[in-house]
Amino acid sequence: xxxxxxxxxxxxxxxxxxxxxxxxxxxxxxxxxxxxxxxxxxxxxxxxxxxxxxxxxxxxxxxxxxxxxxxxxxxxxxxxxxxxxxxxxxxxxxxxxxxxxxxxxxxxxxxxxxxxxxxxxxxxxxxxxxxxxxxxxxxxxxxxxxxxxxxxxxxxxxxxxxxxxxxxxxxxxxxxxxxxxxxxxxxxxxxxxxxxxxxxxxxxxxxxxxxxxxxxxxxxxxxxxxxxxxxxxxxxxxxxxxxxxxxxxxxxxxxxxxxxxxxxxxxxxxxxxxxxxxxxxxxxxxxxxxxxxxxxxxxxxxxxxxxxxxxxxxxxxxxxxxxxxxxxxxxxxxxxxxxxx
Amino acid sequence: xxxxxxxxxxxxxxxxxxxxxxxxxxxxxxxxxxxxxxxxxxxxxxxxxxxxxxxxxxxxxxxxxxxxxxxxxxxxxxxxxxxxxxxxxxxxxxxxxxxxxxxxxxxxxxxxxxxxxxxxxxxxxxxxxxxxxxxxxxxxxxxxxxxxxxxxxxxxxxxxxxxxxxxxxxxxxxxxxxxxxxxxxxxxxxxxxxxxxxxxxxxxxxxxxxxxxxxxxxxxxxxxxxxxxxxxxxxxxxxxxxxxxxxxxxxxxxxxxxxxxxxxxxxxxxxxxxxxxxxx
Numbered sequence: 001x002x003x004x005x006x007x008x009x010x011x012x013x014x015x016x017x018x019x020x021x022x023x024x025x026x027x028x029x030x031x032x033x034x035x036x037x038x039x040x041x042x043x044x045x046x047x048x049x050x051x052x053x054x055x056x057x058x059x060x061x062x063x064x065x066x067x068x069x070x071x072x073x074x075x076x077x078x079x080x081x082x083x084x085x086x087x088x089x090x091x092x093x094x095x096x097x098x099x100x101x102x103x104x105x106x107x108x109x110x111x112x113x114x115x116x117x118x119x120x121x122x123x124x125x126x127x128x129x130x131x132x133x134x135x136x137x138x139x140x141x142x143x144x145x146x147x148x149x150x151x152x153x154x155x156x157x158x159x160x161x162x163x164x165x166x167x168x169x170x171x172x173x174x175x176x177x178x179x180x181x182x183x184x185x186x187x188x189x190x191x192x193x194x195x196x197x198x199x200x201x202x203x204x205x206x207x208x209x210x211x212x213x214x215x216x217x218x219x220x221x222x223x224x225x226x227x228x229x230x231x232x233x234x235x236x237x238x239x240x241x242x243x244x245x246x247x248x249x250x251x252x253x254x255x256x257x258x259x260x261x262x263x264x265x266x267x268x269x270x271x272x273x274x275x276x277x278x279x280x281x282x283x284x285x286x287x288x289x290x291x292x293x294x295x296x297x298x299x300x301x302x303x304x305x306x307x308x309x310x311x312x313x314x315x316x317x318x319x320x321x322x323x324x325x326x327x328x329x330x331x332x333x334x335x336x337x338x339x340x341x
Numbered sequence: 342x343x344x345x346x347x348x349x350x351x352x353x354x355x356x357x358x359x360x361x362x363x364x365x366x367x368x369x370x371x372x373x374x375x376x377x378x379x380x381x382x383x384x385x386x387x388x389x390x391x392x393x394x395x396x397x398x399x400x401x402x403x404x405x406x407x408x409x410x411x412x413x414x415x416x417x418x419x420x421x422x423x424x425x426x427x428x429x430x431x432x433x434x435x436x437x438x439x440x441x442x443x444x445x446x447x448x449x450x451x452x453x454x455x456x457x458x459x460x461x462x463x464x465x466x467x468x469x470x471x472x473x474x475x476x477x478x479x480x481x482x483x484x485x486x487x488x489x490x491x492x493x494x495x496x497x498x499x500x501x502x503x504x505x506x507x508x509x510x511x512x513x514x515x516x517x518x519x520x521x522x523x524x525x526x527x528x529x530x531x532x533x534x535x536x537x538x539x540x541x542x543x544x545x546x547x548x549x550x551x552x553x554x555x556x557x558x559x560x561x562x563x564x565x566x567x568x569x570x571x572x573x574x575x576x577x578x579x580x581x582x583x584x585x586x587x588x589x590x591x592x593x594x595x596x597x598x599x600x601x602x603x604x605x606x607x608x609x610x611x612x613x614x615x616x617x618x619x620x621x
Contacts, residue, residue: 116604117590
């Protein structure tokens with residue numbers, strides 16, 4: 001797909017926001033909440049901030065909600081009736097100002113949710129997304145997007161990618177057909193490009209390792225059997241925070257819940273890092289110690305997904321490392337594997 | 342599969358018949374509540390499903406009836422956890438749900454013209470019953486069919502009626518055994534652990550496939566004996582029972598190495614298992 005480049009003047013950005021809003025979209029954008037920046041549904045352009053490196057949480061909630069009701073059911077005496085969810089209620093959402101790493105997280109999720117069998121909840125929600133990405137002008141030591149074939153200005157997965165230039169105007173790359181259509185529909189916002197070289201405005205993210213070289217190493221039996229995993233997970237609490245904030249972690253549980261006549265079966269986030277994830281009713285647990293569970297998390301992302309789902313299950317955002325209560329750093333560990341194995 | 346289909350939505354099933362097999366072990370014969378579902382449903386030996394009392398969650402069992410027996414499916418389960426406790430409380434005529442079939446199959450086409458040696462322990466006969474009946478129903482396609490089945494005690498043997506039926510058939514060789522101390526005064530079968538009895542039986546590995554399913558300790562001691570008898574790793578089959586939720590390779594629970602037990606299994610050869618990390 002050939003990419004078109006336009007410009008958006010700094011004063012026009014709110015026009016873009018208001019047009020999208022007036023077309024009935026919900027807008028999910030970064031807002032400042034106390035000392036953090038989080039994505040939330042916003043009503044006014046002024047609520048949005050672009051002054052952040054990473055949000056604590058990813059935006060996967062928009063297509064893979066923490067709790068997704070799969071169907072409802074009603075029990076009357078011995079009769080059971082199942083009721084479908086009304087998929088037409090899924091709203092059109094614009095994800096605004098999302099960084100390239102988070103954007104590419106959707107690709108990992110898609111690889112899982114459309115693998116052979118198609119998950120209609122995910123697909124429907126994904127169809128309703130418009131993604132307006134924002135290149136990164138800032139990074140920190142936790143960022144490692146360049147190690148996993150991404151970068152602070154990566155257009156992969158965005159419909160439109162904005163890069164803020166020195167004078168405050170934006171370079172707008174129209175990546176997808178959806179992005180092009182959006183630009184065509186707002187000719188007064190997307191104007192002729194005055195500037196197209198975004199590299200000068202991107203932060204430099206040091207490459208810690210190379211996923212192309214790391215993946216075959218992760219797939220070696222010696223790596224799986226290495227004492228590395230015990231040594232590097234001794235302090236892991238098994239809290240699951242890493243999976244909770246991860247843009248690509250897709251493991252889930254299926255549960256039933258009843259509120260009188262209102263019963264639902266739902267899917268909710270789960271994590272391979274939690275002890276209960278694999279435990280059998282008999283008490284047998286195939287991954288009985290935390291080092292096995294930590295190994296599973298990294299193996300799934302860097303050994304199994306590349307082979308089975310043809311994607312790397314990591315976008316180098318570093319959210320897991322920032323959220324970890326005992327400061328386990330995924331980039332450091334992957335770097336060590338890439339260097340030593 | 343169409344993308345507008347809700348892959349999580351189960352079939353509603355009517356519990357047609359309940360058989361008490363052993364203490365806390367029951368077999369349900371299930372019929373589709375909707376005749377259209379019954380008409381479109383098909384499965385093959387080795388596949389599994391998610392069974393549920395709506396409101397109590399889902400539980401994973403192999404389909405225990407043979408695909409050659411139409412109109413119904415059966416499952417056999419032991420009351421252990423939340424879902425199986427809820428299932429245990431159901432009565433004939435009640436409604437429950439079923440999702441499936443999922444997973445791969447026993448390659449019974451490839452076994453044609455061979456001897457079949459089934460080895461099962463305890464509650465692991467149910468996941469094997471489907472393929473046993475399937476091959477017994479196609480009896481002329483196979484040479485000798487031998488079944489070795491062991492349980493802790495006589496009371497713990499499941500499918501007692503069928504064990505009798507297999508005993509009475511001249512074209513099936515059935516050996517039953519109970520653990521020492523588990524016998525009753527009138528017990529006519531063997532006394533001893535499955536691996537020990539297998540060693541004594543010493544079945545030929547010539548043109549034979551072995552299908553083994555049982556508790557980990559039984560598997561652990563049975564496999565070396567099969568190897569000693571000359572069975573190749575490619576000719577030893579088993580079905581894994583990892584914890585599962587979705588059944589189609591998404592929820593992540595049954596991931597072992599690069600394999601998903603629900604998608605790539607549950608049927609594996611010993612040769613395939615040896616390639617996997619021991620996380621099952």
